[in-house]
Amino acid sequence: MSPRFPGNGTRRGESLLTMIRIWVNGAEILVEPGSSVAAALLSNGVAVFRHSVTGEPRAALCGMGVCFECLVQIDGDLQVRSCQVAVREGMRVTT
Amino acid sequence: MIVIVGAGPAGIAAALQVREFGLAFTVIDDNPTAGGQIWRGDADRTRMLGGELRTGTRVLSIDAAAHTLLVEDADGARWVPYSKLILATGSRELLLPFPGWTLPGVFGAGGLQALVKSGLKVGGKRVVVAGTGPLLLAVAALLRAKGANVRLIAEQAPVSALAGFAAALLRRPAKLLQGAGLGWSLAGVPYLPNCWVTSAEGAGQVERVTLRRGAKTLTEECDYAAIGYGLVPNDELRTLAGDSEDVIVAETGDVEYAWLAGEAAGYRAAGRPLDESALVAARAFDAALQGAFALRPELRELAAPETLVCRCEDVSYARLAAWGSFRAAKLQTRCGMGPCQGRVCGAAVRFLFGWPDTSVRPPAFPARIASLAIQEPVTNGDKL
Numbered sequence: 001m002s003p004r005f006p007g008n009g010t011r012r013g014e015s016l017l018t019m020i021r022i023w024v025n026g027a028e029i030l031v032e033p034g035s036s037v038a039a040a041l042l043s044n045g046v047a048v049f050r051h052s053v054t055g056e057p058r059a060a061l062c063g064m065g066v067c068f069e070c071l072v073q074i075d076g077d078l079q080v081r082s083c084q085v086a087v088r089e090g091m092r093v094t095t
Numbered sequence: 096m097i098v099i100v101g102a103g104p105a106g107i108a109a110a111l112q113v114r115e116f117g118l119a120f121t122v123i124d125d126n127p128t129a130g131g132q133i134w135r136g137d138a139d140r141t142r143m144l145g146g147e148l149r150t151g152t153r154v155l156s157i158d159a160a161a162h163t164l165l166v167e168d169a170d171g172a173r174w175v176p177y178s179k180l181i182l183a184t185g186s187r188e189l190l191l192p193f194p195g196w197t198l199p200g201v202f203g204a205g206g207l208q209a210l211v212k213s214g215l216k217v218g219g220k221r222v223v224v225a226g227t228g229p230l231l232l233a234v235a236a237l238l239r240a241k242g243a244n245v246r247l248i249a250e251q252a253p254v255s256a257l258a259g260f261a262a263a264l265l266r267r268p269a270k271l272l273q274g275a276g277l278g279w280s281l282a283g284v285p286y287l288p289n290c291w292v293t294s295a296e297g298a299g300q301v302e303r304v305t306l307r308r309g310a311k312t313l314t315e316e317c318d319y320a321a322i323g324y325g326l327v328p329n330d331e332l333r334t335l336a337g338d339s340e341d342v343i344v345a346e347t348g349d350v351e352y353a354w355l356a357g358e359a360a361g362y363r364a365a366g367r368p369l370d371e372s373a374l375v376a377a378r379a380f381d382a383a384l385q386g387a388f389a390l391r392p393e394l395r396e397l398a399a400p401e402t403l404v405c406r407c408e409d410v411s412y413a414r415l416a417a418w419g420s421f422r423a424a425k426l427q428t429r430c431g432m433g434p435c436q437g438r439v440c441g442a443a444v445r446f447l448f449g450w451p452d453t454s455v456r457p458p459a460f461p462a463r464i465a466s467l468a469i470q471e472p473v474t475n476g477d478k479l
Binding site: 031032034035036038039040042043047048049052053054056057058059060061062063064065066067068069071079083084085086 | 208
């Protein structure tokens with residue numbers, strides 16, 4: 001995906017100073033603090049989170065840590081449920 | 096130390112009660128914040144737990160005889176002793192297989208609600224909300240409040256059943272007012288009873304869904320589909336704990352009420368322990384809900400032979416249908432043996448084939464090898 005610039009994906013009136021910067025597949029995105037990684041990915045146009053054992057594209061489904069469809073790599077940890085982790089400054093996510 | 100698993104309304108209610116008794120407690124929750132699905136991220140509701148809260152923490156195993164449970168968080172795993180264990184683990188959604196349900200952009204109804212509550216932007220997104228139950232209205236109202244273009248709400252229950260539910264609502268005026276509030280915020284959104292999604296299509300992600308409404312078929316273009324068929328209790332830990340007088344399942348009062356709160360959107364009173372008469376009323380309401388939103392048999396016919404039922408191991412309906420029990424299907428196909436451990440396919444298989452999933456084993460969640468190697472403290476069964 002292409003890098004995002006300040007202003008993209010932010011709400012009107014939202015201070016950029018409060019935004020958190022994370023890296024998704026090497027590209028920088030700005031997200032609101034408190035957002036889950038899954039929500040941040042979807043909000044920034046990442047439609048596919050992983051591929052299934054037979055190669056199907058998949059993304060978040062249950063939103064509450066049950067289904068394990070939203071597994072991504074976070075800061076080197078393999079297979080993390082992205083819906084159960086809040087974004088942290090500098091976090092590196094690989095789908 | 097009293098350990099409470101689950102920091103949703105039921106767990107918080109239990110914690111406040113325990114604190115009132117002046118007893119020490121710890122609340123453990125898998126989610127990054129307290130509040131469960133209903134109060135997700137609602138700091139006012141969850142602040143009261145104070146420093147006794149451990150979020151991002153999963154229970155892997157329970158040794159009821161030794162009064163300890165194995166928990167894992169980002170830093171590692173450890174055995175936690177308890178005097179009493181209160182399980183307030185809430186529910187998950189019933190998700191039923193249909194062609195295209197594995198496409199990205201197809202969520203549970205509560206699933207999309209949870210994602211929006213955790214920051215997902217849905218402004219301008221075309222969303223189809225479908226499935227069953229009053230939760231669909233709450234989800235659609237939230238989506239709309241966040242700027243989504245809710246195309247329609249498809250409720251599988253027939254009009255006649257919904258009329259019965261409306262009658263039950265009339266006996267519970269507070270609920271009726273909530274319903275009216277939702278109705279106002281949903282003005283202009285088609286609410287289609289007797290209607291359900293039969294397939295989702297799209298290249299790499301959902302682009303449209305096909306619905307059946309009585310004898311008619313309709314197609315709706317959408318960016319997201321939010322489809323949920325009610326709730327299934329998270330009872331894995333209860334099964335692992337077995338029968339023990341020191342394990343309390345917060346189901347007769349709190350969890351049942353939390354369930355009701357979630358499903359019937361009775362947010363205001365949730366988290367308050369119920370007295371006996373409120374419990375009777377809650378159960379009556381629950382029964383009315385179950386009757387009104389009973390799943391229609393046609394939903395069993397949605398999955399095509401090649402439709403995946405187990406999404407972790409990609410096991411199709413046809414491969415499962417050849418076996419006579421969940422256990423046999425599991426051994427032969429790996430259905431239910433992936434990371435979710437049957438949390439999604441278990442209830443679906445039960446609905447489709449009538450096979451109960453009887454094989455809950457530790458670890459209750461996928462765990463690190465190191466977590467499983469941690470030695471359990473020797474307690475001789477004494478309470479610590």
